[in-house]
Amino acid sequence: MRWPTTVEEVAALPAAYGAHEARLLQLLRFAGDDPARGPEIVASYVAHxxxxxxxxxxxxxxxxxxxxxxxxxxxxxxxxxxxxxxxxxxxxxxxxxxxxxxxxxxxxxxxxxxxxxxxxxxxxxxxxxxxxxxxxxxxxxxxxxxxxxxxxxxxxxxxxxxxxxxxxxxxxxxxxxxxxxxxxxxxxxxxxxxxxxxxxxxxxxxxxxxxxxxxxxxxxxxxxxxxxxxxxxxxxxxxxxxxxxxxxxxxxxxxxxxxxxxxxWVACIGGNVLCIASWRRLREISYEIFLVGHILGALAWIIGAYYHVGLLHGQRSHLFWIYIAIAFWSVERILRLFSLLINNTPLRYLALPFSTPFFKRSPSAISLEEAPLIPKSPSPRFAEAEGTIVGDGEFIRLRLRLARKWAASRGRPGSYIFISIPGAARVWESHPFSIAWPLEVPLPTSISSSSRSSFASTSSSIVHLGNEEPEDDVAGPESIELIVKKCGGFTRRLCDTVGRTGDLEGAGGRMRDLRIMIEGPYGTIHTFEKERWVLLAAGGSGIAATVSHLADLAKHALGNTLKTDRVLVAWSIRTVETVSILLPYLLRVQSLFREALPSSAPFIDLHIYLTRPIASSSLPKPASTPSSILAPLLDSAEPFLTLATHLGRPQLGQHIDELLNLGSSEGGRVAVSACGPLGLCDRAREGVRERLGGEGVTTERLIYREEGGTW
Known part of the structure; x- marks a missing residue:
């Protein structure tokens, strides 16, 4: 390679070299009176x-x-x-x-x-x-x-x-x-x-x-x-x-x-903190360490890198990338702050006299606040929420009413939100949860009193974290619901707080408000109202995505835009008591479908897979079974669903084949969706992959959507 040997040649180099003529002239002073040394300095500088x-x-x-x-x-x-x-x-x-x-x-x-x-x-x-x-x-x-x-x-x-x-x-x-x-x-x-x-x-x-x-x-x-x-x-x-x-x-x-x-060194240490805090096992043990490590590590990296280069003479042009990084980070944080502001502040406090594609004017309630009880009014200063302990105490159901009405395109199946508790010791925590009950789903006009009493008997306790007495177990069209599993850290403290509150006040009691900030929604929207056959695979709290799809299908049934004939739900759980999570949602969906299709055949085939033995030498036999918990749905003269209970992992391949056979004989496309443990998502994806391309199965007959997420 021939290297330039004169200042003029250096000046003609592309800008990407970052060559500084002033710096080169300064170096040439060391050549002194030796004419041969000047070209060597220029060539060495250009090589560098x-x-x-x-x-x-x-x-x-x-x-x-x-x-x-x-x-x-x-x-x-x-x-x-x-x-x-x-x-x-x-x-x-x-x-x-x-x-x-x-x-x-x-x-x-x-x-x-x-x-x-x-x-x-x-x-x-x-x-x-x-x-x-x-x-x-x-x-x-x-x-x-x-x-x-x-x-x-x-x-x-x-x-x-x-x-x-x-x-x-x-x-x-x-x-x-x-x-x-x-x-x-x-x-x-x-x-x-x-x-x-x-x-x-x-x-x-x-x-x-x-x-x-x-x-x-x-x-x-x-x-x-x-x-x-x-x-x-x-x-x-x-x-x-x-x-x-x-x-x-x-x-x-x-x-x-x-x-x-x-x-x-500050930048280097920040980068290493980022890498260590992102270790998968560490994220699983403590999401909080991962989150705090990323925030502190990113700040150290950006600030350290900026001053590391900025203090070097003649190297500030390389700060271009740092400026771009700061711009990306700042805009993203501003958008998140805007989301928090919009989702958690009543419109009258913002004094915005207009609607946007992201929100509509509405006097409805907002996020939850630790404050004295507020008089009941159609436009409260703080929002109401209800927390319900279900099953064996490992899950809670959170119902949140929004600060303002979202646009119809937000909060649909596939969406998730981040929630945090401001004022808590760990104010930096922000945890993602899939939306279980989406917006814009009409209220059922009737749910039988026997169904209500049956549901009440299956819940361990109901805790009301708001200022209104609950009328029934039906969500409003301007509220969303989350299913939270008690794991560790934030979710364990949240579940324990709801449990302690219920023990102190008793079911149905009036509780202080719990302040929860909502950020989002995020996610990719997937809907299946145009698919004739649908398989929804879920594991544990991943049933939230399944419930969201069922509610969306019910909404389309009311609007006479539903083309789906049958939904097969494969749900993997550890204990029988977890089935009670699903009952109130199925009651709502059944009522909506009965209003739209009064004499329809069973719409849902529910397959429950128990991954933990029902009875063993060390475990007592449970007092209830899936069929007894779902009795209000199964004992109907025109049952809305069929129920099958299995032991072991879901046989998703068999379910896909079953729906494909229906599609071959009666026409229509099969849609498969999975949400839950990562292994379940892999098995669902692999089941679809093995069948695509074989025996004439194309994407015209079979599609796959995954809603499992990693953080």
């Missing part, structure tokens, strides 16, 4: 700029071009092929193969949602050695990204011998050049991908809006891009430590001698 700055700048440019290309391709797929019906039949098999590979096939193996373990299960550290396998298309693209990142980090260097700045023996590998170029290159690479890391992690990510990718799918990319980014940071720090400690040096304390070095 090329290897350390130009190559990574071009890599960053192509990285963002690739992101732009992915957006364009995704938009083309979404707008040019908006529905299967518009795909020419000749291309349907091709389209099915592409869909199968892009959304259903794991990169290797059959598991894409559930993490795999590096160490055997018998090893006590196996749970700390997990990793997630991406989908095939994501795995291919990620492999290209990882290989390209590795290559342009450690290879593709053009050395100059002799080099004025980094002298090495001419017959030996230029180790000093390599280490210095490696240190600078990794810094630029990490800067260029920092905005992408933030963009992929954002709840309001435009990548999700533009590509239609789910939050869980973007998280896979977020984790891998983050690992590459902060891996480059570690290489950058290690390379500079080697250079600083090389004699003659100031020793260990020389690494902290200057302010820009101190800022660099």
């Amino acid at each position: 700029r090329y290897n350390g700055f130009y190559v990574p700048a071009i890599f960053n440019l192509w990285l963002w071009r690739a992101v732009g290309s992915a957006i364009v391709v995704s938009l083309a797929c979404r707008f040019l092929v908006p529905s299967i019906d518009r795909v020419p039949r000749r291309l349907l098999r091709v389209y099915t193969s592409v869909e199968r590979a892009c959304t259903l096939t794991a990169f290797y193996g059959t598991s894409s949602s559930e993490p795999k373990r590096v160490l055997p299960s018998s090893n006590r550290f196996s749970s700390w050695s997990t990793y997630q396998v991406p989908l095939l298309i994501d795995g291919i693209l990620l492999s290209i990204y990882l290989v390209a990142s590795f290559y342009f980090t450690f290879f593709h260097y053009a050395f100059l011998q002799p080099n004025i700045f980094f002298p090495d023996a001419e017959d030996a590998f230029p180790i000093h050049q390599y280490i210095r170029y490696l240190a600078d290159r990794t810094a630029i690479l990490s800067f260029g991908s920092t905005p992408l890391v933030i963009l992929l992690a954002a709840r309001n990510s435009p990548l999700s809006w533009l590509t239609g990718a789910s939050f869980a799918r973007l998280q896979v990319w977020h984790r891998w891009v983050s690992r590459v980014t902060f891996g480059a940071v570690l290489v950058h720090a290690t390379a500079y430590i080697i250079l600083i400690l090389e004699p003659p040096s100031r020793g260990f304390w020389g690494m902290f001698a200057k302010p820009y070095l101190q800022a660099g």
Whole structure:
């Protein structure tokens, strides 16, 4: 490679070199009266700029071009092929193969949602050695990204011998050049991908809006891009430590001698905190550690990186990427703050005399507040909420009334919200929950008194966290409901609070308000009113997504826009008592369907899979069974559902085949949706993948939607 040897040639170099003519002239002063030394200085300077700055700048440019290309391709797929019906039949098999590979096939193996373990299960550290396998298309693209990142980090260097700045023996590998170029290159690479890391992690990510990718799918990319980014940071720090400690040096304390070095260490520590806090097992043990670690680590990384570069003379042009990252982060936080403000402040306090696509004017109630009881009024200062302990005490049902009426497009099936409790010791906590009962679902005009009393007997206790006495167990069209499982941290404290309140005041008592802030809703909307056959697979609290779909189908039945003939629900639970979660929702849905279709045949086939033995030597036999809990629905003269109880894991493949056979004989497409444990989502996805493409099964007959999420 020929290197420029004059100032004029340097001035003509592309801007990506970041060459500074003033800096070069300053270096040329060291040439003195030796005319041969000037060209060597110029060539050495250009070699440094090329290897350390130009190559990574071009890599960053192509990285963002690739992101732009992915957006364009995704938009083309979404707008040019908006529905299967518009795909020419000749291309349907091709389209099915592409869909199968892009959304259903794991990169290797059959598991894409559930993490795999590096160490055997018998090893006590196996749970700390997990990793997630991406989908095939994501795995291919990620492999290209990882290989390209590795290559342009450690290879593709053009050395100059002799080099004025980094002298090495001419017959030996230029180790000093390599280490210095490696240190600078990794810094630029990490800067260029920092905005992408933030963009992929954002709840309001435009990548999700533009590509239609789910939050869980973007998280896979977020984790891998983050690992590459902060891996480059570690290489950058290690390379500079080697250079600083090389004699003659100031020793260990020389690494902290200057302010820009101190800022660099802050950034490096912040990046490591981010990586450690995101460890899957740590997230499972304590979501709070993950959340706080990410907030503090991100602040340390951004602030430290800004001052690390800003304090270096002549390097401020590289702050461009930091400015972009700060802009992405700030806009996303502003949008989240706006969501909190809109969702949790009555309209009259904002004095906004208009409606927007995101909300409508309404005097309805808002989030929950720790405050004295407020007189009953149609427009209270604080919202009411009701918490109901159901089953064996491991679940609660939260009903929330909104500060203002949402637009009809929000809060539909597939949506989830984040809730937090301001004023609590852990004010930073914000936890996601799927919406179980969506908005805009009309109230049933009647639910039999026997059904009501039966439901009351199946609930452990009912706790009212508001200022209104409950009229019945029917939600309003301006309220949403959540199903919360008692796991640990936030959810355990929430369930325990509801339980203690019920013990103190008794069922049906008037309680103080509980202040809950709502952020969202987020998520990708999936509806199945146009599908003739629907399989809804759920596990545990994942039944929230199933309930949301059933309510949405009932709403369409009332509007005479429902084309669905049958819904098969496969629900995996541990204990029989958990069935009581579903009863009030099925009563509501039954009433709505009876109003729309008075003489209809059973609409729901409910298959309950018990993964824990009903009775054993160490477990007492339960006093109730699924059929006894759901008796108000099964004892009807015209039963709304059929019930089957099984032991073990759901046999989703058999259920898919059953619906496909109905589709073959009677026509119509089968839609499969899964929400719950990651293993359940993998089995549902794999069941659909195995059947697509075989025996003439195309996306015209079978589709899959996954609503499981990872955080």
